[in-house]
Amino acid sequence: MHRFTAARPIAAVAAVAAVIALSGCGASQQGATTLDKDAKVELTWWTGQSEQAQTMLEDLAAEFEKDHPNVTIDVSPGSSSTEELLQKISAGFAGGSYPDISYAFGSWASQLESSGRTLDITEQVTDPEVKWDEFSESARGTVQPTGEKTIGFPAIVDNLSLIYNKTVFDEAGVEYPTEDWSWDDFREAADDLTDESTNTYGYAYSVSGSEETVWQFWPHLWQEGGDILDDEGLAAFDSEAGVRALTLLQEMAIDDKSIYLDQTDTKFAQLFASDRIGMMTSGPWQLYDLNTAKTDYGVVQLPGTDGDHQTVSGPDIWALFDHKDKNREYWSYEFTKWLTSAEQDERWNVAIGNLPLRSSEVDSDAFKEQVEAYPGLDVMAANNENAINVRPTIKGYVGLSESIGNAISEVLQGQGEPKAALEEAAEKANTTLK
Template identity: 25%
Template structure:
């Protein structure tokens, strides 16, 4: 599953100009008597081939509509914003950054309402938070991942440590990491990114009762709150004590190499671990506050429609096809199903590896990322990224309080 997280300043500049000037209408062409719809995706390689097959299937089943897949790959945001600026917006597109793009998207609430309550209820509830902005729904969930703790069973077995329970605290997590650490074998109990993605890391602040911006949409008093500082100190202390390894990536490479016992990540790691034959398990993220349930940020993809699409009914039919049970099952190798019945029929809610992702989804209903609250998230994210790297980079390990105070405004 390829989920977008970061927008370049170039993209923001292009899109800002577009929305101020107003988007020109998308011109749907007639292709041999058929309505032509353009669908922009960020996928590539194997998952793109799967998408091409699904588009072909839809076209074969519809005599009056032809969907054309446009693969933007890693340049998705730049190409999408440039197309909007030139009045050449695709009719349908994958979407993640609704605050930034909402002005160019068609609200889908009326379409959802016409389908009936059962339609909306067929999706996992938490995902609607990630496909909406300012009380309007702009996307239908396509795929998602929450974050969980991955653990290397062989390292646990060698250290004589019991596998993690589904109800554990951060204190127990630290104690487990200490037991797994073996300096002679150069094995660390925990691995984490020395430059974590701010979007992802906010879930750890939620875990301790705070966030970057809070309800007042201000950094001051939130990102530098006592609770936030405690989280950064906890991570940094593990690094200083030599029981955690700050890495250049997420920790997946070190997990494969057998140099760390645990790390936190989304479902992206599963396929690689299984292909390697790694003996691993997954479990929920430990809570900072005993008695509470830890939440997770959700990396979610949705299907959106351009507000200037000339054939909205046909576009909605494709959206329903793309987000249907059958399509969810077809993409199961690349992304976690977003429809309850599919997760149940595929027995993912009972699966040792996959069920924690759904548990984390259920525990995250009430949380909304700061990136969904403000349109200048890119600038805030860059500041946070620089500060967090200074706190966690082994060559700096700057004081968390001073660092967070420096960006609180």
């Protein structure tokens, strides 16, 4: 199942950015210049999915075709893996063989917009029937990477929530987290849960330096009032807010020794499932494995700072592309609007165990059934309201992520101090950003 999309590798963005920039100046063969809604249209849709999700989407496309006999949709995953889609799309720009609709990681949005090949549906989504406000702020922001154009619809949403191991809490005699927890409450509980004699830790954090390390840090930064970038598009995470945020993690790791420092990005989840870690910040993709392991867990929103419980989301998108054909443009939009409506979303995103795209789906019978199977999904869905800020989709984000990821990892392992490490990381990030 295609669950874990938010923190996938983003290095591929840098590898193809130049290709997209070069191919954006190419010309697409002119199609219909005036709209004829009854004209026969063939659309190409790259789903980026496999197995069960792909089958579900193929069935939905067939249903749309039945209701609109003039429309044919050529449905395929697009490539052998989702990560390879960006490179294939960019090559298609150069050769004129790119799709009408494609799944895309949110981190690609800026590159896709800069190609000059995306549709702008900003005016269309203001239609009240679209119910654009039902998508989270983070999801809406991801399909509007520069704020000037809307290049598609949200496809999959997620967020970081606090997952706690009830067995570890019960054995330590610590009360379960509540939605009102502060980070001070969190730190105290993590310390109480840590037991050196049994190699049990209160919390876990990635020190691989990857995007997993980085996106776990952003909620701390935002809650402290900090920003990733300033108004000029340069690094701003080395602010006093950033120092405060990193200092909390440093003190837990170095002073309290309550954090399991994971070099792999994967072992902490295994240790949590086997009752060796009390808390982790993770998302809906984790619940399937926890249920399979029969781990006794609970879910709440992230602890907050002065009542601010902001989280980070990694929305992915359905990007729409311009083929200079009014008929293809119209039906690409109409199909994607239909696909992302609450009724259809319940039949694939919710059915496969993802969070619902829209706030209106949270009370649906379909989602309630999934909550029965995967307790905590409802909390995570409600937590989308706390996904306010958007991770930058700018071209230099890869370098920025590498810089601050290494800084965080060094500080948590006792190899640096927050202020100096963040300042050095900001300097390196700005080299890329400029």
